[in-house]
Amino acid sequence: MAKATASYTDDEFVAAIRRGDDRALAQLYRLHLPMVSHYVLQNSGTEDEAKDVYQEGVMVFYEKVRDGSLELSCQIKTYLYAVCRRLWLKRLAEKTRFGGRLDDHEPYLETGAEADLLEAEERDRRFATMGEALERLGEPCRSLLEGFYLLDKSMQQLTAEFGYTNADNAKNQKYKCLVRLKKLFFTHYKEEESF
Numbered sequence: 001m002a003k004a005t006a007s008y009t010d011d012e013f014v015a016a017i018r019r020g021d022d023r024a025l026a027q028l029y030r031l032h033l034p035m036v037s038h039y040v041l042q043n044s045g046t047e048d049e050a051k052d053v054y055q056e057g058v059m060v061f062y063e064k065v066r067d068g069s070l071e072l073s074c075q076i077k078t079y080l081y082a083v084c085r086r087l088w089l090k091r092l093a094e095k096t097r098f099g100g101r102l103d104d105h106e107p108y109l110e111t112g113a114e115a116d117l118l119e120a121e122e123r124d125r126r127f128a129t130m131g132e133a134l135e136r137l138g139e140p141c142r143s144l145l146e147g148f149y150l151l152d153k154s155m156q157q158l159t160a161e162f163g164y165t166n167a168d169n170a171k172n173q174k175y176k177c178l179v180r181l182k183k184l185f186f187t188h189y190k191e192e193e194s195f
Contacts, residue, residue: 007027008024008027008028010072010075010076012024013027013028013076014065014070014072014076017062017065017066018065018066018068025058025062028058028076029054029058031077032054032076032077032080032081033050033051033054035077035080035081036050036053036054036057036080036081036084037050037051037054039081039084039085039088040053040084040088043088043092044092045088045092049088049091053084053087053088053091054080054084056084056087057080057083057084057087058080059120060083060117060120061076061079061080061083063120083117086117087117129185129188130185132188133181133184133185133188134146134181136184137177137180137181137184140162140173141173141176141177141180141181143162144158144162144170144173144174144177145174145177145178145181147161148174155167155170155171155174158170158174
């Protein structure tokens with residue numbers, strides 16, 4: 001009996017994911033999980049660790065497809081393998097179960113995945129730094145900025161919620177809070193870079 005799910009070429013996967021087709025992403029996820037799972041299990045990992053690494057690798061791929069920055073010079077399978085392999089070797093190194101440098105173990109496939117992974121890690125680091133800066137910002141600035149930027153509240157809603165006399169006062173306060181947040185972020189970000 002034939003499967004009811006459609007089969008995609010690599011180009012069709014990319015196009016479908018770019019359109020937001022969750023079925024294509026789910027199929028892609030199922031398609032290459034066994035390959036990554038096998039690799040992780042053969043290299044001191046567990047099934048759960050394999051799933052975690054694979055999910056991270058698929059997210060790197062997904063984000064690059066969605067933002068249009070993916071330049072695929074190999075098959076998706078190869079790209080995912082390279083990203084997941086790198087993620088797993090990095091985890092092993094962090095767990096100190098692994099001696100030596102990552103580059104000492106089997107030649108790295110040139111897929112562009114390394115740069116994508118480094119970019120995703122840098123973006124995650126910036127998000128974490130921004131989250132820390134937002135926590136240190138304090139009230140009411142944190143709630144005001146979260147309300148406007150994350151919850152998409154209008155200036156009129158924020159004016160009523162925070163008791164400002166008019167929307168211009170709320171906008172002025174939002175600007176001052178944003179300046180403080182940027183200052184906290186860049187101070188902390190520069191401190192992290194110096195380590």
